[in-house]
Amino acid sequence: MAFNFNWSPLIADTSRARDMLTTALNKSPKPPIIVDDIIVTELNLGSTPPELEILEIGDLAEDRFRGIFKMSYTGDAFLTLKTKVQANPLNTYLSTKPDFASPMPLAAASGLTIPLQITLSDIRLSGFVILVFSKQKGITLVFRNDPLESLKVSSTFDSIPFVRDYLQKVIEEQLRVLFMEDLPAIIHRLSLRLFVPEYQELEAETEERLEGTHDSTAPIDPLLTPPQDAVDAFGNPIDASQILAQSLDPTSEMHASFSQKNMLRLAALSESQRTLSLFTPGIREVVFRAWAHNSDRPDSGTVTPGLTQSSLSRIQSTFGGVRSQTSSIASGSTGQDTYSSRPTTGSNYSAPTGLNLGAGRGSRQMHKRKKRVVDLRKSKDVPLSSEVNTPLHSTNVSDTSSIIPEEREREEELSTPPETPVQPSLHFEDEPSRLQENPTIASTAVEGLLPAASFLTDPPKFSKAKLKANSPTHLHDLASEKKERSLPSRSPLSHHRLRSSQQATSPLLRSLSFDKVSSLSSSGSKRPTSPPCAENTSASGGILEQAWMMKIANEIARKVEKEKNRERERERSRSRASQSSSKASATNAHGGLWPLEDELDAPPAYVA
Amino acid sequence: MLDFMENVQNAFYEASHWNLDNSYGALNATARALLDFQTPKGLRLQISSLAAPNFATSYTLGNVGVVDGSVSYLYSSLPLRRKLTSSDIDLHHVVKGYRHLQELRRPDERWWWEVWHNGKRVDRRDTLLYGRIFLPQSRLEALYLRRLTPTRQLRISAVSDSNLNNGGTILTLLQNDSGKYSTEYMYSTDSALMGIRGLYNFGADPRVSPTEPVTAQQVAEIVHGRFSAGAELYYGLLNKSGGISTGLRFTTLPNHTGFPYTMTLTLNPLMGNLSSTYAVKAGPNLALCSRFDFNFYSYESELQLGCELWRRRRSTEVDWAVKKLRPDWERPTRARDDDVSGILKARVDHHWRIGVLWEGRIKELLFTLGASLDLKKREQVFRAVGIELQYSS
Structure with missing residues (x-):
């Protein structure tokens, strides 16, 4: 294996590097002998590149690399600095001494x-x-380690040995700091500018936001603006008032709705991924990436600034629920972690009650969820065992409910456990027209695709698409549709009773609720790319909760993972058989039966 | 405004007949008092007391950044009689302003200090011990002062602080003052800095008392001012670097008929720095000072202006009566500073950096209000604002 390092373009333009060096050099407190800013006037990287010896490569892909090098450099690079120094040694010496024991020269x-x-x-x-x-x-x-071996400092004071030695010493110290602390930061920033075009936009945007202008220049994100033909994540049309309500709800709700057009596109994309189709629908603002490890998935947010953490993780967890819940849980970043853990715990709770209601959002649902968390702790052992079998379905349901708030109340009263296939099939029977609709969506998606192997590059959108394409989508549609229909038929009394009971819970819990915590963590910890999310930093005090949830989530993840692995083995064999028949027809035939979902294979990228 | 403990130390110098002004280090004390005064930062409270004539304590509390403070104790073998309670302290003792130099005093004879008892000498050298600890920095300052002979004084000051190199530093200063001239030798443990300073006063030697009768010519030629010259030399043994400066001063003496003024000129030949100051006491309540620095190596120059203004209250009820008094009538003597409402000090330099200080006494509290401004930095004009309150009993 060989690497080709192109040294010459690095030499070409050093003006930006010069600026960054200037700021870096002036950042740390300067020794008293330097009385002015240090300005880098000349920077030449020389013609001799450093020698690199590869010691270890930890990770290698088209767009990723991790490795350890042994570097040695004996080139002809030079750097010229300009500053002002205090030439009186007595002055610099006294400036660091306390006045009390100072000789106080006149x-x-x-x-x-x-x-x-x-x-x-x-x-x-x-x-x-x-x-x-x-x-x-x-x-x-x-x-x-400290890479600086030796260095020649030549200055105006070379004739005065004391000053020369002093300068040599001081500059070496500064350079060591530069190499160990500042240079990594500089390189990181430079590379971000180079590789991530959004970075600069975001920088500008952040500045704007810092100036206090809450600009609505979110056109980076086509999903952020309320779509004309709004549907929820599962294809149900959302009326305008709902959109309004959602958009009033801070950031986390913003992305719950997608345009139907986008959904179709994403569906096509995911299909192309799964069917080796060469056709990849053009989606704006998307960077396509290689099949990634789970650990890389949090990165995806960087590529799609439009998606907030919340919407991302929701989708992912839904998807993860379908295939491998662990993948979403085990994802690297904290923000992601907390978020993805949410549906899990929700399902965890729901297992004993029979129906998952976990991921409902909105202030009304928040305290409810909180209560569930407490419940979970108490009966941790019992639900866990049952949960292992059922996380997938329950998560899905929960997400549906979260998107259409009214459903929640209805759902709460349903006692049928989601894992029983009877429930979905009930929906199916209830709603044949709906069923007809959905397969057409899926089938069009499938039909529009040519078989090819294209690297699916955008995990969040991909998962969205997946969501759409997979049969659970229909299931959700059915479920939600049915609930919507059946809701009016329910006695309004129970409805009210429920709501009042929900409202009775303390508002404190509400303030500590999950959505805020996770959105806080997501906005605070990382994700400079999701500006709307970053603004939601008002909530506080959920750290303990967050930590605990993460712990729980990880625990569950481990168990689920084990289960998944076993299941996967089974599915591998089964899916091969089912692959032959068209997916749409398969969905149709099964009518959204739960076992079918298990058959739908996740792309390797999401398998832990 | 001077710290209480500095005031006590000055009282000790006064009581032991030590002339602080007769030193090369104090050559431009006037200019420094009018131009280099410190403006307080944040809030500082000081409660102090001269509990006994030999013992003083002081407690300071400040809020610069975090709440910090200091505790200090002072012991003097010489009973201090100066009024140090804040209610009747002499403001001229605590407000450093124009220093009006007095005629040189003839140093004490050695035998004046001798005390004999039962055929034995029982007199002791006057000693001052002072310690101050800053919390929470855990920095300790200590001072040992001893009058070895009437013309000699030993001063050892030390600072112990973990942030300093070697954990602290000690400065030993041996001062000789024989009136006509004064010399100082110093050694600092920090980089083994050695220094020597000397000041020579031209004019009559105060030690030689005129024995012949004063002639009429001599009366006519009575000295109105004093011309002094001095130099200092430092050398750090460890870092092999040094410093040198020379200075001249002309100041008027109290028997000068016009307004008092002081001129100094200092030169640092190594660094090419030339500094001249001119301070004038334009009236009983006003002093003005200017300083011009020029470096003939780098051609950098600097100009500073400062003033000191004593504001006095007018008692309007008796003003008309005072006006009617004949000038030759004897006025009732009263405390000089009773009517002082405050002292304003201000300085400005050519970079438009301004420092303002308002000092005075309210009831029994001494206060110092100060601010330093930088008019060139539009976004942050006020660089530091502070208030200091002192109470002593």
Whole structure:
């Protein structure tokens, strides 16, 4: 294996690097001898590239790289700095001493500032470098040890040995700091500018936001603006008032609705992924990436700034519920973690009650969920065992309910456990017209695709598409549709009773509720790319809850993972058989039966 | 405004007949008092007391950043009689302003200090011990002051702080003052800095008392001012670097008939720094000062202006009566500072950095209000604002 490093373009333009170096050098407190800003006037990387010896490669893909190098540099790079120094040694010496024991010279310590030009050359570096590259995160470069071996400092004061030695010492110290702390940051920022075009937009946007203008320039995200033909995540049309209500609800609700057009596109995309189709529908603002590990999935948010953490994780968890819940839970970032853990716990709770209601959102549902969390802790052992079998369905249902708030109340009263296939089939029978509709969506998606192997690159959208394409979608549609229909038929009394009981719970719990916590963590910890989310930082005090939830989520994830692995083995064999028949017809035939979902294979990217 | 403990130390110098002004280090004390005053930062409270003539305590509480404070104790073998309670403290003792130099005093004879009892000498050298600990920085300041002979004084000051190199520093200063001239030798443990300072006063030697009768010519030639010259030299043994400066001063003496003024000129030949100051006491309540710095190596120059204004209250009820008094009538003597409502100090330099200080006494509290401004930095004009309150009993 060989790497081709192209050194020459790096030499070409160093103006930006110069600026960054200037700011980096002036950031740390300067020794008293330097009385002015340090300005980098010249920076030349030289013609000799550093020698790199690959010691270890941890991860390698088209857009990712992680490795450890041994680097040695004996090139002809040089750097010229300009600053002003205090030439009076007595002045600098006294400036650091307490007045009380100072000799207090009358004028012997008066200052003389001299402009100074320093040239750093003959830089000898040798050290171990850890390099992590990912297209979304840019380049992260860390020195494992202090790489600076030697350095020649030539300055205006070369004739005065004391000053020369002092300068040499001070500059070496500063350079060590630069290499260990500042250079990684500089490189990271530079690489982000290079690889992530959104980065600059975002930078500008953040600045704007800092200035206090809550701009609605969200056109980066086509999903953010309320779509004309709004549907929820499962294809149900949402009327305008609902959209309004959702958009009033802060950020987390914003992305619950997608345009039907986008849904279809995503469905097509996911299908193309699954069927080796060459056709990939053009989706704007999307970076296609290779099949990724779960750990890389959180990155996806960087590519699609439009998707907030909440919508992302919801979709992912839904999807993960279908196939492998662990994948969403085990994802790396904290924000993701907390969020994806939510449906899990919800389902966890719902297992004993029989129906999952977990992921309902909106302030009314929040405290309810909180209560469930408490319940979970008490009866942890019991639900866990049952949950292992049923996380998938319950999660799905919960997400449906979360998107159409009215359903929740209705759902709550349903006692049929979701794992029984009877329930979905009931829906099916209830709603044959709906059933007819859905397969057409799915089938059009399938039909529009040519068989090909295209790298599916956008996990969130991909999962969305997946969601759409998979039969659970129909199931959700059915379920929600049915509930919507049946809701009026219910006695309004029970409805009210339920609502009042929900409202009775303390508002404190509401404030500590999950949505806020997770959105807080997601906005705070990472995700500079989802601006709407970042604004939602009002909530506080959910750290303990969050930590605990993460712990629980991880626990569940482990168990589910075990179960999944077993299931996968079974499914592999089964899915091969089912692959032959068209997916749409298969869905039709089974009528949204739960076992069918298990057959639907997740793409390898999401299998842990 | 001077710290209580500094005031006590000055009282000790006064009681032990030590002339603080007769030192090269105090050559431009006037200019420094008018131009280099410190503006307070944040809020600082000081409660202090001279519990006994030999013992003083002081407690400070400040809120610069975090709440910090200091506790200090002082012991003097010489009983201090100066009024130090904040209600009747002499404001001229605590407000550093124009220093009007007095005629040189003839140093005490050695035998004046001798005390004999039963055929034995029982006199002790006057000693001052002072310690101050800053919390929570855990920084300790200590001072040992001893009058070795009437013309000699030893001063050892030390700072112990974990943030400093070697955990602290000690400065030893041996001062000789024989009136006509004064010399100082110092050694600092920090980088083994050694220094020597000297000041020579031109004019009559105060030690030589005129024995011949004063002639008429001599009366006519009575000295109105004093011309002094001095130099200092430092050398750090460890870092092999040093510093040197020379200075001249002309100041008027109290028998000068016009307004008092002081001129100094200091030169640092190594660094090319030339500094001249001119301070004038334009009236009993007003002093003005200017300083011009020029570096003939880097051609950098700096100009600073400062003033000190004593504001006095007018008692309007008796003003008309006072006006009617004949000038040769003897006025009732009263405390000089009773009518002082405050002292304003202000300085400005050519970078438009301004420092303002308002000091005074309200009831029994001494207060210092200060602010430093930078007019060139539009976004942050006020750089520091502070108030200091002192109470002593």
